Amino acid sequence: MQMRVFYVNIQDIPDDVKAAICKDVPRSFPEYTFFEDAAHRADLENILSAYAACDPAVGYCQGLNFLTGCILLYSPVPEEAFATLHLLLVGHGMRVLFLPDFKSAQVGKHTCRVPAGRGMLFMGAITSGAAHFLMPTELVGFNIQYCG
Amino acid sequence: MQENMQLVFANLPSELQDHLSMLGVSPSMFLPPWLITVFAADFPLSFSGRLLDIMLAEGWRRILINTAASLLTVAMESLLAADSMEAALNVLKVRYGSFNLGVQVLPPVGDVKQDPNCGYMCTCILHQSTLGEV
Numbered sequence: 001m002q003m004r005v006f007y008v009n010i011q012d013i014p015d016d017v018k019a020a021i022c023k024d025v026p027r028s029f030p031e032y033t034f035f036e037d038a039a040h041r042a043d044l045e046n047i048l049s050a051y052a053a054c055d056p057a058v059g060y061c062q063g064l065n066f067l068t069g070c071i072l073l074y075s076p077v078p079e080e081a082f083a084t085l086h087l088l089l090v091g092h093g094m095r096v097l098f099l100p101d102f103k104s105a106q107v108g109k110h111t112c113r114v115p116a117g118r119g120m121l122f123m124g125a126i127t128s129g130a131a132h133f134l135m136p137t138e139l140v141g142f143n144i145q146y147c148g
Numbered sequence: 149m150q151e152n153m154q155l156v157f158a159n160l161p162s163e164l165q166d167h168l169s170m171l172g173v174s175p176s177m178f179l180p181p182w183l184i185t186v187f188a189a190d191f192p193l194s195f196s197g198r199l200l201d202i203m204l205a206e207g208w209r210r211i212l213i214n215t216a217a218s219l220l221t222v223a224m225e226s227l228l229a230a231d232s233m234e235a236a237l238n239v240l241k242v243r244y245g246s247f248n249l250g251v252q253v254l255p256p257v258g259d260v261k262q263d264p265n266c267g268y269m270c271t272c273i274l275h276q277s278t279l280g281e282v
Contacts, residue, residue, distance in 0.1 A: 092204070092208050
């Protein structure tokens with residue numbers, strides 16, 4: 001079974017990426033009571049930051065906030081939501097939709113480079129293969145641990 | 149992205165393809181937000197949730213592209229009646245733009261039947277399975 005482990009430092013994300021994420025988080029599903037909770041908005045921000053840090057070529061793209069928000073609503077543990085997002089974008093390769101040939105006036109694109117750092121937000125061990133995230137967690141084909 | 153948007157159009161009935169290109173409607177006018185958010189910005193979240201489930205199990209490409217093509221095909225009659233680019237885009241906006249409004253409570257996880265729009269959306273998902281391989 002193939003395992004991947006990530007150590008990402010969200011402190012290393014460039015300011016413009018951080019600003020774009022902070023700007024979009026309050027605009028993600030404001031009509032849902034779930035996102036009225038500041039803790040859930042913080043989770044969304046952390047997941048987007050972690051993804052931007054671990055996939056610098058994509059970084060952050062407007063639209064990712066909705067995709068991630070949807071995943072988070074169904075899978076409210078942020079580590080699992082991150083793993084699901086990562087599985088979909090990297091494992092299944094959906095990240096190509098966010099890469100540079102993507103040109104649209106409405107969509108701002110922010111990329112970043114990640115220098116090596118010591119702080120970690122997420123350490124994820126993701127197995128390749130199918131996962132149904134609407135099913136109970138123990139049936140899902142990945143395992144995630146939180147590192148402080 | 150460009151390639152995937154072309155695939156959506158290639159999956160449409162040729163009558164609809166011809167009509168949309170005659171009006172000057174290009175895929176980039178409305179498809180990017182649909183595709184990159186897995187429809188979450190404009191459609192009920194239970195719809196996106198179901199799609200995400202299938203995408204995680206089977207890969208994103210086929211289901212995402214065929215669902216987009218299917219949504220357009222379902223609206224074909226109104227789209228064919230549109231006589232300008234604005235009118236065609238307005239058809240999509242009116243038909244699909246309001247699905248996500250007024251939804252306050254997330255249906256229980258896995259319980260997509262609770263969503264009033266879901267039967268319609270599931271029809272679209274089923275319909276995509278009759279379309280070709282991508």
